[in-house]
Amino acid sequence: MATSEIKTNDPGIDPATGEFRVIAPGQTFRSVTEKIARIVLTPTTPLGWFAIFGVGGGVATMLLVAVTWLFLKGVGIWAITQPVAWGFAIINFVWWIGIGHAGTLISAILLLFKQSWRNSINRFAEAMTIFAVVCAGMFPLIHVGRPWLGYWLLPYPNTMNVWPQFRSPLLWDVFAVSTYATISVVFWYIGMVPDFGTMRDRAESKFAQYVYGMLSMGWRGSVRHWMRYETASLLLAGLATPLVLSVHTVISFDFAVAVLPGWHTTIFPPYFVAGAIYSGFAMVLTLAIPLRKFYHLEGLVTERHIDNMGKVMLATGFIVGYGYGMEVFMAWYSASHWEAFMMWNRMFGPMGWSYWVLVTCNLAIPLTTLWSRKLRTSIPFMFFISIVVNTGMWFERFVIVVTSLYRDFLPSSWGTYRATKWDYMTYVGTLGLFTALFLLFVRFLPMIPMSEIRMMLPGAKIKAKAAAEAGH
Amino acid sequence: MPPREGTYGLLAEFDTPGDLVRAARQARQDGWRRMDCYTPYPVEEAAEAIGFHRNKVPLITLIGGLMGLAAMFSLETWISTLAFPLNIGGRPTYSWPAFIVPAYEWTILFAGLSAAFGMLALNGLPALYHPLFNAPNFRDGATTDKFFLCLEALDPKFNLAETKAYLEGLQPVSVVEVEY
Numbered sequence: 001m002a003t004s005e006i007k008t009n010d011p012g013i014d015p016a017t018g019e020f021r022v023i024a025p026g027q028t029f030r031s032v033t034e035k036i037a038r039i040v041l042t043p044t045t046p047l048g049w050f051a052i053f054g055v056g057g058g059v060a061t062m063l064l065v066a067v068t069w070l071f072l073k074g075v076g077i078w079a080i081t082q083p084v085a086w087g088f089a090i091i092n093f094v095w096w097i098g099i100g101h102a103g104t105l106i107s108a109i110l111l112l113f114k115q116s117w118r119n120s121i122n123r124f125a126e127a128m129t130i131f132a133v134v135c136a137g138m139f140p141l142i143h144v145g146r147p148w149l150g151y152w153l154l155p156y157p158n159t160m161n162v163w164p165q166f167r168s169p170l171l172w173d174v175f176a177v178s179t180y181a182t183i184s185v186v187f188w189y190i191g192m193v194p195d196f197g198t199m200r201d202r203a204e205s206k207f208a209q210y211v212y213g214m215l216s217m218g219w220r221g222s223v224r225h226w227m228r229y230e231t232a233s234l235l236l237a238g239l240a241t242p243l244v245l246s247v248h249t250v251i252s253f254d255f256a257v258a259v260l261p262g263w264h265t266t267i268f269p270p271y272f273v274a275g276a277i278y279s280g281f282a283m284v285l286t287l288a289i290p291l292r293k294f295y296h297l298e299g300l301v302t303e304r305h306i307d308n309m310g311k312v313m314l315a316t317g318f319i320v321g322y323g324y325g326m327e328v329f330m331a332w333y334s335a336s337h338w339e340a341f342m343m344w345n346r347m348f349g350p351m352g353w354s355y356w357v358l359v360t361c362n363l364a365i366p367l368t369t370l371w372s373r374k375l376r377t378s379i380p381f382m383f384f385i386s387i388v389v390n391t392g393m394w395f396e397r398f399v400i401v402v403t404s405l406y407r408d409f410l411p412s413s414w415g416t417y418r419a420t421k422w423d424y425m426t427y428v429g430t431l432g433l434f435t436a437l438f439l440l441f442v443r444f445l446p447m448i449p450m451s452e453i454r455m456m457l458p459g460a461k462i463k464a465k466a467a468a469e470a471g472h
Numbered sequence: 473m474p475p476r477e478g479t480y481g482l483l484a485e486f487d488t489p490g491d492l493v494r495a496a497r498q499a500r501q502d503g504w505r506r507m508d509c510y511t512p513y514p515v516e517e518a519a520e521a522i523g524f525h526r527n528k529v530p531l532i533t534l535i536g537g538l539m540g541l542a543a544m545f546s547l548e549t550w551i552s553t554l555a556f557p558l559n560i561g562g563r564p565t566y567s568w569p570a571f572i573v574p575a576y577e578w579t580i581l582f583a584g585l586s587a588a589f590g591m592l593a594l595n596g597l598p599a600l601y602h603p604l605f606n607a608p609n610f611r612d613g614a615t616t617d618k619f620f621l622c623l624e625a626l627d628p629k630f631n632l633a634e635t636k637a638y639l640e641g642l643q644p645v646s647v648v649e650v651e652y
Contacts (some may be wrong), residue, residue, distance in 0.1 A: 028617065029512060029616060029617030030616055030617045033512075033616045155547060155551060161556070162556060163551040163555055163556035164551070165558055165560065166548045166570060166571055166574060167560050167563060167567055167570040168560075172573040172574060172577075175544075175573070175574040175577040175578065176573070176577050179577040179578070179580055179581040182581060182584075182585070183581065183584040183585075186584060186585065186588045187588075190588050190591070193597075194615070197615045198512075198615040198616060200615075201611040201612065201615045201616070202615075217592065217597045217598035218597055218598050218599035218600060218601075218602060219597065219615075220510060220602055220605070220610075220614060220615075221510045221511055221512060221614045221615055222508050222509070222510055223508065223509040223510070223511055223514070223515060223519040223522065223524065224508060224519065224522075224524050224595070225595040225597070226511065226515070226519070227514065227516070227527055228529050228591045228594050228595055229514070229591060229595070230514050230516075231527055231529040231530060231591070232529050232533075232587045232588060232591035235529065235530065235533050235583075236584055236587055236588065239533075239537075239580050239583050239584045239587070240580075240584070242580065243577075243580045243584075246573075246576060246577065246580075250573060253573075451512065451513045451514075452513070454512055454513040455513045455514070459488065459489075460489060460513065462489050462490045462493055462517055
């Protein structure tokens with residue numbers, strides 16, 4: 001990158017390294033604690049919060065209506081039929097769970113790589129993971145047709161004397177997604193325990209002291225506790241890393257284990273994981289940019305974070321691009337005319353427009369512009385890119401699910417797919433649910449990990465002499 | 473623990489982590505053992521200064537993970553070969569490669585839960601009460617920006633007046649007595 005673009009007197013830039021600062025200068029332990037805790041502990045909720053929560057909650061109510069009607073009438077109200085038996089429900093499932101993956105990546109993988117810049121954004125990225133998994137997990141359940149029998153997926157002794165079939169990727173999904181949800185919640189909660197201690201000690205109302213006191217479980221900051229806590233956090237990060245890779249791999253198996261052209265390919269696991277991270281970082285940006293503005297957190301979520309997320313998106317975007325390229329290459333190289341037809345149909349068939357939307361949103365726009373540091377640190381541009389990539393990744397799943405299914409082997413069994421209003425209501429409704437849950441999170445829980453921010457402040461440095469003696 | 477009376481210990485407050493580490497190391501060298509440091513974020517040097525080097529969380533996690541692996545793999549094997557054998561496209565009933573995926577997930581599930589709950593159990597949490605919260609300066613500082621060293625009354629060297637004088641020699645901001 002050309003260093004000449006950087007203004008050396010810019011307070012956002014560390015003169016020692018020439019990099020953007022992770023945290024703006026002039027912060028102390030007390031100032032960051034007060035800044036973050038005050039967002040939650042204030043008795044007055046900003047009006048804007050109520051406005052957005054009202055919109056999110058209203059849209060989530062639409063989800064309730066759509067799902068109620070679904071339970072009354074059955075999945076026939078959706079557009080799914082033969083040959084396209086997997087419609088919006090599976091597209092949305094894969095899209096949402098992919099979004100969740102960036103939260104785990106930020107909280108686990110970047111922790112293992114000692115990328116301390118992540119400390120500012122990991123808490124709300126983890127919250128995003130959990131709410132995305134809530135939205136994702138709903139879709140397979142309501143897609144099974146009789147969701148009240150969903151517990152039949154679990155191995156439990158029953159009077160019918162039947163057991164699940166462990167050779168099916170759909171059952172692997174049950175274990176992968178339920179483990180992912182559980183571990184994400186545990187990791188998130190354990191990460192908040194010391195901050196709950198801070199909230200308990202700073203809260204003024206008796207009720208808040210009581211609630212945060214219970215949540216903090218009596219945390220008192222003993223260094224013995226901290227050491228075990230740090231070990232447990234590192235272990236959870238080490239466990240969440242292979243977990244997050246396995247979850248999207250298992251989801252790609254739902255497709256790749258089938259014999260359908262367009263699904264039956266070995267590149268799916270890495271390509272799905274990269275796509276998940278790509279869309280997840282886009283969603284982190286979609287959330288972080290308005291949040292830092294609204295709550296004046298520019299000093300804690302700095303341009304460095306936006307810039308770094310842009311770089312991760314650039315890298316994962318290229319892996320995704322490689323995946324698309326390899327699909328086209330294999331369609332030719334396999335010499336299978338089913339594969340070749342599938343690819344031709346995907347690009348130029350009646351639904352070919354969806355493939356070009358995907359190429360535009362996932363490759364053409366982001367991968368040409370994210371090279372520029374100027375654009376990566378331009379806040380409006382990054383917000384725009386995040387929306388573009390989220391759209392593109394939704395279309396990627398649409399292309400994979402629908403354009404592979406609607407024209408398979410026998411022309412006599414070809415069909416088409418046209419989503420109904422119930423499909424749209426369910427999808428848009430989960431966006432509302434996600435928004436509403438996220439707003440509850442920023443109002444009632446500390447959205448930036450205070451204890452981890454304190455570790456990055458200059459005051460946390462122990463003088464070299466003291467540290468050397470401690471090492472003795 | 474039965475309710476106790478009297479002094480839990482003496483609590484010295486410091487402004488910087490460096491001061492705390494220096495004081496804790498001094499106290500350890502002078503023969504103190506029943507003591508602890510309280511910090512608003514992990515200070516590894518302070519743990520080393522009071523002689524806390526290793527913990528059992530990794531072992532608990534390993535045992536948990538192995539249990540999850542064994543539980544799921546044997547459950548799958550028992551279901552697929554004995555309890556409910558199904559012919560799926562002529563594949564063997566004991567198709568172990570397919571069993572790896574759920575067994576892998578349960579390894580992570582059990583290991584993760586063991587790490588989290590094992591850490592809490594070793595820390596003695598959740599705890600509804602702790603005498604340190606009686607100290608007037610503890611709640612405002614220990615979870616925000618102050619660093620504390622507590623010498624506990626259970627240490628055989630402990631004597632209220634002498635220990636107080638000793639702690640003041642370590643140049644803290646303040647020394648307070650903590651009641652049970």
